[in-house]
Amino acid sequence: MDRRQRVLNLVVPHGRTGVEIGPLTHPIVLKSEGDVLYADHLPTEELRRQYSGHPTLGPAGIDGIVPVDVVLGEGGLAEALGARGPVDYIVASHVVEHVPDPVRWLREAGDALREGGVFCLIVPDKRFTFDHFRTPTSTGELVAASLAGLRKPPVAIVYEHFARATLVDAGAIWQGRPVRTKPVSGGPAEALGIASGIAATGASVDVHCTVFTPYSFATVLAELIGLDLLPFECxxxxPTRLREDEFFVLLRKRTDGTAAQRAASVPRLDPDRHHALPRPGWAARLAGRWRRALA
Structure with a gap:
């Protein structure tokens, strides 16, 4: 089953109204599959100018960027939707890691959902991406970002992003082979220069503000829900499947019950499998168990 079908199975778009945030050239929910609105931070033409020549767009280039239906502003998704909300589901693939204040962003998503509506997140697993050498984001960092009302990445995060970004071979990591540092750009020296410029000018740059493993995300999510900072249950x-580099989370809006009850819905994951790096031969043993289970 491909990643798109996995999302469709989670949100069941047929006959429902939903939003996909940041689809660019690769929408997961197609217009033919339900009443879906595409949301982004800029109108279509401005988005195409911003991404002109960007390598992530693929062969289609800027012409492949789907028309934006909802332009997100400072007031959040619910305000941007207006009379078109609330909706039944929201999808965001590889978006949450770019958000300076994820707690606020998730709460605003909850405001845009009907009670019982769902928010599907696809999150990169930092172990198998260029964030490999970064430290997983803690609950304290997310709480601090929320209390500070961050609207752009702090200087510390800008530095970490550029200093640690490393070219990795996800297949080799799954085989338990060690990762050698191969900086994407200039490493710490260049990171210091970029961070210094950001500090001096107050400018903003798009970076991964947060990094997670499935285990660390589940741990943080349970704590945030338990603090009653998020209106969701899990x-x-x-978790990240064998030889893949992302995991899937489905949050359901729920405002009844206690925060502790909602926090208990977050599964307890095995840190050896879903946080630590694979050991030599581990992937082969896991694949063998899966084949036996499916036989």
Whole structure:
């Protein structure tokens, strides 16, 4: 089953109204599959100018960027939707890691959902991406970002992003082979220069503000829900599959019950499998167990 079908199975778009945030050239929910609105931080033409020549767009280039239906502003998704909300589901693939204040962003998503509506997140697993050498984001960092009302990445995060970004071979990591540092750009020296410029000018740059493993995300999510900072329960959390580099989270809006009850919905993951790096031969043993289970 491909990643798109996995999301469709989680949100069931047929006959429902939803939003996909930041689809660019690769929408997960197609217009033919339900009443879906595409949301982004800029109107279509401005988005195409911003991404002109960007390598992530693929062969289609800027012409492949889907028309934006909802332009997100400072007031959040619910305000941007207006009379078109609330909606039944929201999808965001590789978006949450770019958000300076994820707690606020998730709460605003909850405001845009009907009671019982779902928010599907696809989150990169930092172990198998260029964030490999970064430290997983803690609950304290997310609480601090929320209390500070961050609207752009702090200087410390800008530095970490550029200093630690490393070219990795995800297949080799799954085989338990060690990762050698191969800086994407200039490493710490260049990171200091970029961070210094940001500090001096107050400018903003798009970086990964947060990094997670499935285990660290589940741990943080349970604590945030338990603090009653998020209006959700965890409907599903699918850890990173063998030889993949992302995991899937389904949050359901729920405002009844206690925060402790909602926090208990977050599954307890095994840190050896879903946080630590794979050991030599581990992937082969896991694949063998899966084949036996499916036989």
């Amino acid at each position: 409907a599903a959390l699918e």
